Amino acid sequence: MSNELNGAPELALEWHRAGRGAVLATVVETWGSAPRRVGAQMVVSGDGQIEGSVSGGCVEGAVMVEALEALEDGRGRLLEFGVSDGDAFAVGLACGGTIRVLVEPVGAVLNEKVLADLVLARSERRAVAYVCDPETGGGALVSDGFVERFRMDRSGVEDDGLFVAIHNPPLRVVIVGAVHIAQALVPMARIAGYDPIIVDPRSAFGSEARFPGETILDDWPDEALEAVGLDGRTALVLLTHDPKLDDPALHVALRSDVFYIGALGSKRTHAKRVERLQADGFSDAEIARIHGPVGLDIGAASPPEIALSVMAEMTEVLRKGA
Template structure:
């Protein structure tokens, strides 16, 4: 999924309200399409829609097919050829094709399976929805498909099954409301992260310095305990102060966050390693910390350092721990 949305939730709500609902999912498309494979459109039995499967060129036809699917109860695979003119109208340089799977809720797509998916999403638990279009068999699993989960990549397997990846939204916890954070937080938001700032120092954790952002004026160990740490969370430590950084760092090392980065020189990081070793953390655990933080791009100044940090966060997310 491109970003966390409420399309499955909306479909389930419509179904339970007695309106009927169908989910339409992009399963194959051309390069540089307006919507990625895995994008969804929910259609109610009354013709209401949420989400999208294209830039607007095929939605009307998909709604008609979805309403017909609600009548017959079976899933259907749609394929549309997009002319050069239509493709240009939705922002593409050339034509192509798009395939869309339509599933009526409570019929082809069991209500219980959709409810389980919605519950997993609410609990920030990644799930893969797997369907074999040839047989109609369906499965919902959090196991396997490691590369697809890491890359947020839905698509067809070699055996013909389609896998729709439902990942929790990416989250960034920044400890230290410093100058670098003022550049990093808006950059991260643009890149698809939901950022949270943590700093117990009122002068730093001031709303005027971070307008509209989620700021927690708490000690980091308390903040991360309240927020929770999982495989879709990145933790960035920017204060240089062990009293503030270390409690959050220790919590992250005991959790499954996908990225941990700590600001500081090689000497500062060496002292950090000593402290963590004394507290019983293993060499393997400590090796998860990216310190000094960020990719080596020769960054100078807070904004460029923020670019290097965000770049490293994305590299680890998509390519695995370096």
């Protein structure tokens, strides 16, 4: 679930069920330097409250007026706005563009059950796509197909004219080993849109003082990973150099759907890791999922540079595939 989708579906369902009325407005197409990406959403209540954004402030007022009219007549509509250069500059862009916004009143056009199923899927970290006619709205959820759109977090209009809104779970990175590299990797991961989780049973390493405000699990790595629940929107990075910590985590991760597994260590260290995993019954194909030594080969030397190489490799695997 990208940041463009924020909590608009959840809020729309809440407002609708509270009897306030709710309308979802979604950017379905953009041209030029549009202020928000396709898929950006805002929700409007029947009493005029707005949350979210479709343009960074340029056209929200006009969308609200149309949303209230849609709520009254019970019909969806597709709006088109040209964002002027002046308005674009006001929200931090060099030049303007054009956006199309789909307006769907909940209940009358956007089916309440479809919206409830979408909210449930998001809470359960299940990737789904909302597919509809962008002219009228009122679509359905699908979980199959659109492989490239899911991998790229890219909503948009298909060749057949249907609009596909991708709802992916938030990205996560589980870091085993609260070492210096982790201290650099955590803020980088946050900037890139990941929720970091740090795992280290050694209290001197995984402390609040070293990682203020972060989620730190002091369980043994395999127990921590089982508790976290690994899925296709999760990356695992092993930084301890210690087989007693890394190997239990690998045993869990290699039988999961994590999209990336990276393990710190030299080629010699990784060769020994492979031997241990083979002895534990893992196949060559399973072991080949491990990126070791971890990170792209950019000649990284310092902990921040190594963290940068890890983020680059994670991004490459996420967007281009293994």
